[in-house]
Amino acid sequence: MLRLHYNLEKISMGLVAAIIVAASVGGLVEIAPLFTIDETVELPDDLRPHTPLELAGREIYIREGCYACHSQMVRSLADELDRYGPYSLASESAYDHPMLWGSKRTGPDLARLGEKYSDDWHVAHLTDPRSVVPASIMPAYPWLARPLDTGLLSDALAALARLGVPYDDAMIAAAAADALAQSRPDSDAMEGFLERYGERPAARAFDGDPSRLTELDALVAYLQSLGTLTDAPHRILAEGNR
Amino acid sequence: MTATLTVSERQIGLLLSVLLALMGLVMAAVARHGAMSVHGVMAVGLGLVLAFRFGGALYDPAPPADRLRHYYDAPTRFGIVMTLVWAMIGMGVGVWVAALLYWPEATPLWPATSFGRLRPVHTTGIIFGFGGNALIATSFHVLQRTSRARLADSVSPWVVLVGYNLFCAWAVTGYLMGATQSKEYAEAEWYADLWLVVIWVTYFALYLRTLARRNEPHIYVANWYYLAFILVVAMLHIVNNLALPVRLTVAESFPVWSGVQDAMVQWWYGHNAVAFFLTAGFLGMLYYFLPVRSGRPIWSYRLSIVSFWGITFFYIWVGSHHLHYTALPYWAQTLGMTFSVMLLVPSWASAGNAIATLNGAWHKVRDDATLRFMFVAAVFYGLSTFEGSFLAIRPVNSLSHYTDWTVGHVHSGTLGWVAMIVFGAIYTLVPQLGGKAEMASPRAVEWHFWLAVAGTLIYVVSMWNAGITQGLMWRAYDENGALSYSFVQSVEAMAPYYLLRTIGGGLFLTGAVVCAWNCRATMRGATGEATDRPLAAQPAE
Numbered sequence: 001m002l003r004l005h006y007n008l009e010k011i012s013m014g015l016v017a018a019i020i021v022a023a024s025v026g027g028l029v030e031i032a033p034l035f036t037i038d039e040t041v042e043l044p045d046d047l048r049p050h051t052p053l054e055l056a057g058r059e060i061y062i063r064e065g066c067y068a069c070h071s072q073m074v075r076s077l078a079d080e081l082d083r084y085g086p087y088s089l090a091s092e093s094a095y096d097h098p099m100l101w102g103s104k105r106t107g108p109d110l111a112r113l114g115e116k117y118s119d120d121w122h123v124a125h126l127t128d129p130r131s132v133v134p135a136s137i138m139p140a141y142p143w144l145a146r147p148l149d150t151g152l153l154s155d156a157l158a159a160l161a162r163l164g165v166p167y168d169d170a171m172i173a174a175a176a177a178d179a180l181a182q183s184r185p186d187s188d189a190m191e192g193f194l195e196r197y198g199e200r201p202a203a204r205a206f207d208g209d210p211s212r213l214t215e216l217d218a219l220v221a222y223l224q225s226l227g228t229l230t231d232a233p234h235r236i237l238a239e240g241n242r
Numbered sequence: 243m244t245a246t247l248t249v250s251e252r253q254i255g256l257l258l259s260v261l262l263a264l265m266g267l268v269m270a271a272v273a274r275h276g277a278m279s280v281h282g283v284m285a286v287g288l289g290l291v292l293a294f295r296f297g298g299a300l301y302d303p304a305p306p307a308d309r310l311r312h313y314y315d316a317p318t319r320f321g322i323v324m325t326l327v328w329a330m331i332g333m334g335v336g337v338w339v340a341a342l343l344y345w346p347e348a349t350p351l352w353p354a355t356s357f358g359r360l361r362p363v364h365t366t367g368i369i370f371g372f373g374g375n376a377l378i379a380t381s382f383h384v385l386q387r388t389s390r391a392r393l394a395d396s397v398s399p400w401v402v403l404v405g406y407n408l409f410c411a412w413a414v415t416g417y418l419m420g421a422t423q424s425k426e427y428a429e430a431e432w433y434a435d436l437w438l439v440v441i442w443v444t445y446f447a448l449y450l451r452t453l454a455r456r457n458e459p460h461i462y463v464a465n466w467y468y469l470a471f472i473l474v475v476a477m478l479h480i481v482n483n484l485a486l487p488v489r490l491t492v493a494e495s496f497p498v499w500s501g502v503q504d505a506m507v508q509w510w511y512g513h514n515a516v517a518f519f520l521t522a523g524f525l526g527m528l529y530y531f532l533p534v535r536s537g538r539p540i541w542s543y544r545l546s547i548v549s550f551w552g553i554t555f556f557y558i559w560v561g562s563h564h565l566h567y568t569a570l571p572y573w574a575q576t577l578g579m580t581f582s583v584m585l586l587v588p589s590w591a592s593a594g595n596a597i598a599t600l601n602g603a604w605h606k607v608r609d610d611a612t613l614r615f616m617f618v619a620a621v622f623y624g625l626s627t628f629e630g631s632f633l634a635i636r637p638v639n640s641l642s643h644y645t646d647w648t649v650g651h652v653h654s655g656t657l658g659w660v661a662m663i664v665f666g667a668i669y670t671l672v673p674q675l676g677g678k679a680e681m682a683s684p685r686a687v688e689w690h691f692w693l694a695v696a697g698t699l700i701y702v703v704s705m706w707n708a709g710i711t712q713g714l715m716w717r718a719y720d721e722n723g724a725l726s727y728s729f730v731q732s733v734e735a736m737a738p739y740y741l742l743r744t745i746g747g748g749l750f751l752t753g754a755v756v757c758a759w760n761c762r763a764t765m766r767g768a769t770g771e772a773t774d775r776p777l778a779a780q781p782a783e
Contacts, residue, residue, distance in 0.1 A: 002544065005547050006460075009460050010459050010461070012454065013450075015469060016450070019466075019469060019470045019554055022551060022555040023470070023474045023554050024558070026555070026556075026558035026560075026581065027481075027558050029559070029577070030559065030562060031503075033571075034502065034506055041501070059494070062422060062423075063420035063422065064353075064356060064358045064420070065356070065422065066358055067424055068357070068358050068361045068362075071644055073569070075566070075643075076567050083716070083729070087569075088569050090569035090570075091501075092569075093501035094500060094501045095501070096500050097497050097498070097499070098424055098425055098497045098504050098508070099508070100424065101505050101568065103426060103648070104644055105645070105712075106343070106733075107729075108729040109644075133730055135733060136346075136730065137343055137344075137346045137733060139342070139346055139349040140349065140351065143351070143353050152488055152489070152492065155488045156494070156496075159486050160496055162486060163496060163498055164500070
């Protein structure tokens with residue numbers, strides 16, 4: 001064995017090949033099975049993708065690096081169920097490119113945040129966290145009150161559709177209009193939004209001002225959607241408790 | 243740079259600089275606004291500066307004809323300077339964001355200085371800027387010495403170093419502008435990732451071409467590690483960063499992976515960035531500089547074979563220990579945990595081999611702060627790999643995960659092991675490359691050593707306390723079966739530890755500043771070049 005290695009270390013390409021083989025096995029064993037994800041992760045019937053406004057909010061969440069301090073993955077541990085809610089399912093993030101499970105909780109987990117607080121609370125909290133949670137160490141994000149740029153939304157939906165997220169051509173074409181409609185439920189464009197996304201996504205002036213479409217609208221819409229894309233985690237937990 | 247190149251090499255340099263400027267121009271023109279256009283402008287600027295340098299020096303006197311009988315050390319010197327520059331940036335931002343956790347009101351109301359945008363500037367600045375430049379610079383040195391051959395050509399080392407630093411600069415300025423993929427330790431956007439692939443292929447080709455010219459039959463252990471670092475990082479980088487740009491003219495993109503698959507790929511990447519970026523390459527550094535500085539051969543050749551292949555084979559399995567109790571399939575978590583525990587064997591074999599090498603040279607460890615840096619690095623390597631295996635065990639992980647214990651663990655590895663071995667290598671290299679016997683101020687090296695050790699210990703111990711406190715508070719129940727603490731109470735409990743951590747980081751940063759000053763003073767006074775020579779003369783290209 002030692003003799004073999006004695007000779008191997010005289011051949012650079014031999015070392016290269018051996019390193020590639022040794023370093024590939026683990027990845028192949030652990031990752032390759034996940035390519036059969038369609039068969040192994042059962043998507044709940046009621047799972048919906050994010051609306052364009054929520055998707056824009058998700059991009060802001062990514063842009064500001066929120067994932068550095070907030071996880072979106074409730075582990076299957078008693079205290080996490082009591083603190084946050086039902087444990088997270090693989091299917092819940094099936095449409096998430098990238099996933100935002102996170103790795104650190106400097107702030108609390110957000111997987112079950114949706115509809116836990118009011119829009120007003122979120123707006124106040126994002127603008128000045130210590131006005132609602134005096135001991136908070138979260139930075140303030142006052143610049144989120146600026147107008148939302150919806151210019152890339154159609155292309156974003158198209159890119160996600162190519163990666164397998166169920167957005168149809170109508171949704172892609174109307175992405176910017178639908179983002180506006182979701183924050184202005186009284187407008188005429190609401191009819192089209194309801195046709196494409198149904199009654200389930202919350203539609204309201206998330207930042208409290210229906211006359212302007214801001215980044216706050218998008219981010220709050222996203223935060224309010226967390227954990228509400230499917231009812232499956234609640235259902236499964238209730239069945240388990242029965 | 244230009245003085246060491248021949249006229250034809252300067253012409254190639256000029257051509258490449260113009261191509262870089264043109265590429266930047268195209269990027270800036272098609273993107274028109276946003277991060278990508280700023281990055282295009284940066285490339286134009288860099289290309290023009292380099293073009294003027296090459297153009298202005300085109301017909302300067304040619305380097306001496308016997309240069310091919312010397313090692314090519316100019317790129318190593320530049321790499322060390324960039325290592326120290328990125329140390330200032332990465333550690334400075336690290337101390338600043340640590341302070342923000344204690345004093346959040348200090349955040350300027352300006353998007354680019356927000357914690358979430360600065361945090362990846364710290365991680366990328368340290369891992370890729372500081373660590374990466376140190377690895378590339380030392381690999382050029384070690385490769386030439388252990389092969390007894392000059393680098394295969396004089397242009398590609400500059401392509402690698404300049405191109406790599408452009409990648410780092412694109413990455414960190416992108417985060418400030420909000421351009422990020424959000425994948426931890428792989429936040430850079432798609433075009434920067436593609437650029438890095440080009441640079442990395444050049445690096446790999448240079449490495450193999452130089453090995454092919456070696457005058458030693460055997461490839462030394464340090465080179466196995468550097469090779470594993472180059473190869474596996476390429477593999478990880480490409481697979482994890484596969485992404486579909488929203489448009490070819492914007493920085494935004496979506497990773498092709500989603501959900502649980504993305505999580506597995508991300509942590510397969512994330513943990514092996516630790517393994518093959520922050521461990522394998524630095525073990526290569528250890529295997530060369532520790533024997534050189536202590537004047538002792540590596541204690542056991544067999545042990546180094548066992549630990550090399552053990553590390554290369556086992557590490558790649560362990561990423562899933564980042565996903566215990568999550569929606570990742572249970573069997574994958576169990577595999578990750580099992581291999582993490584097994585990984586302790588090759589890790590401790592390496593650490594033990596390094597410490598046993600010092601047998602017979604303990605008086606040097608006592609007297610020489612540079613060797614002491616390397617000794618402490620080996621000790622922290624042993625400690626943090628033990629801690630890593632321990633934290634990967636599922637029930638332990640249920641307490642430690644998501645807490646500051648993980649942060650403490652990472653810093654015991656990066657401050658205690660990675661940075662210490664880098665400083666040991668720098669203090670060995672800088673005088674040697676300048677043809678000097680020692681650093682400008684040996685006393686400053688001593689000061690740096692104690693600042694670094696004190697800073698690391700304060701940092702790591704405060705984060706252990708912080709993490710265990712958090713973990714216990716989150717899971718504590720009162721006698722009525724309700725949770726004892728609200729989340730924000732656990733945040734309040736962190737304040738003293740976050741303050742201590744900032745102080746520890748500040749001490750470590752102070753030591754690094756002392757190092758940068760000392761290196762500058764040593765390099766300034768340097769006139770000669772390294773006194774060692776390749777075994778045989780190298781034929782011209």
